[in-house]
Amino acid sequence: MTSIDLNADLGEGFGRWQLTDDERLLSVVTSANVACGFHAGDAATMRRVCELAAARGVRIGAQVSYRDLAGFGRRAMDVPPAELAAEVAYQIGALEVFARAAGTRVSYVKPHGALYNRVVHDEEQAGAVVDGVLLADAALPVLGLPDSRLLEVAAKAGLPAVEEAFADRAYTDQGTLVPRGQDGAVVTDPETVVERSIGLARSGVVTSHSGAEVAVRARSLCLHGDTPGAVELARRVRARLEESGVLVEAFV
Template identity: 70%
Template sequence: MTDIVIDLNADLAEGYGRWVLTDDEAMLSVVTSANVACGFHAGDPSIMRRVCDMAAERGVRIGAQVSYRDLAGFGRRAMDVPGDELADEITYQIGSLQVFARAAGATVSYVKPHGALYNRVVSDQEQASAVAAGTRLADPTLPVLCLPGSAMHVQAQRVGLPAVDEAFVDRAYTATGTLAPRATPGAVITDPQQVARRAVALARDGRVTALGGETVSIRAHSLCLHGDTPGAVELAKQTRAALEEAGVRVEAFA
């Protein structure tokens, strides 16, 4: 049996009212961890409840995907939020999801920042500290999914939260190991075979090819797929199949 184990997470519950963006049911049949939108960039109470119910039924781990308060911009616009206010908003989002997870017979098992907030806490120690503080107030045992070597990783560990490194299989990297801005040509990868190959290389070898052709070393315990990427379900299916064919065991991170 292989000793390589990798988690496969996806951003889910990203709808609002009649607006539906992600095929949550189909994705939950493939991934091992679900990053559930908590209402600030997407996800209304009914969607949050429904996704928690489906995740619990399938044994998929539930995570709180926290964001800047930006429904109109899907959480992908840069915002300046005071640290104490951001910390409270993080706690609020986690708490709202905890209720629905508990009602489904499950728990919120981790936290992951979304969009502009995720990118901000790669290098901004103050904003990362606020995310860590808000997470710790909600539950001092919650792991935080983050980019390896990021400010978020540092601040999570500083307050005693487990930091779980992740990599992205459907997003391009720069030579420095950060995500290429979405406006950059080729930043979002939609070819299923290319995504699957990247997933295997990341899981087995800890490396990925950057946009400029450079080889970047990234050791991660979880691989992310975006639920709103075109063809996300097929990407997820081919990614999981390729990982398993390569001898990688796909299961939620410890």
């Protein structure tokens, strides 16, 4: 049977401000990319999301980022590799404390925002992220875009490299994500997102921004938790995947 993991970015709040409906999304997804305080999130939020995820049997992933709270981690930054490696390890370690306190552990690592896009092509920054993961736990899987430098470097370092796709983001003809600043970068029509999810899970193909058919291998499918109607959309995606014969389960 075809199977796929369903992940979402969670814990993206700070103090009294909350962006994602963590509790309801955790009733749908199988993996939670938890913000670790650098682009969003704080200690109390991290603890709460870890407890909720553990209670529901959802895998916890550390969503690491450039240090950019004001820009939500979506602004391009140049961070020296040694510094970036230390900051990645720091974020993983912080989340691990709350995961273990909740009776579980951090199961994988996924970069966020500008860092995620940077390590698709930048081998030096990709190497820094991998060095940070190795500092924290030399067995942690790394989640990223297929054919990215990040997954290439991770695999060479002996880390499990897990390919993911995005149901609600537009793709270029080269299989990369259309930059958020461009029109149509985020797919908002619910039925389109659902159909793209099924196509990605069953055939590994998505229609690009220009209309071309692009091969995108994926063991995990991401839905953004900060889009309007994210919970209902996630429920529709999961229900239709299962109706089409796809088993929705965590990749680890």
